[in-house]
Amino acid sequence: MNTQNPPHSRYQALKTNYSDNSVLVIDTTAGHGDLLDAAHQRLRAASDLLETLYCICFKQADVKDIPSIVNALYLLTQDGCDLLEVAKMQLTKSA
Template sequence: MDRYLALKSNFTDTPVLFIDRRAAQQDLHHCAQQRLRAAADLLETLTCLNFRQADTKDTTHIIQALYLLVQDGCDLLENTRIQ
């Protein structure tokens, strides 16, 4: 197994963001939790908003931010071992 795993959220031909598989499992789990919590908090905030006056680009920006947070969190969780 390679030490570094490219995040699935990389959008370039040459990945630049990686997970260090030798990092402490607790640290990987904490990073995953942090990203997923940020996504959940953003979604909670969005439930209180009215999108009738939102610009299409704003919606795209929100979706992109949520995708990055959730995908990175999932990549991190997939690389933690239950002990």
């Protein structure tokens, strides 16, 4: 996973990128509200998926689906956290 960003780069790579080429990035100059909305969307989706998993009967679940579910939860949660970090960085710069 790629976590490298040049100093003062406008675009910050998501930690969930799997190659050295940052395909998915966060525009660090995006509006604060837009960053928070995107973070909320991803974290809410992860939370909803976890709630669904909590409510289903695990006797019906297929073991081979677990890695896919964990991967989806990881991507959603990590991307949401990355977006929150950029939003937090914006606040500290403006203070």
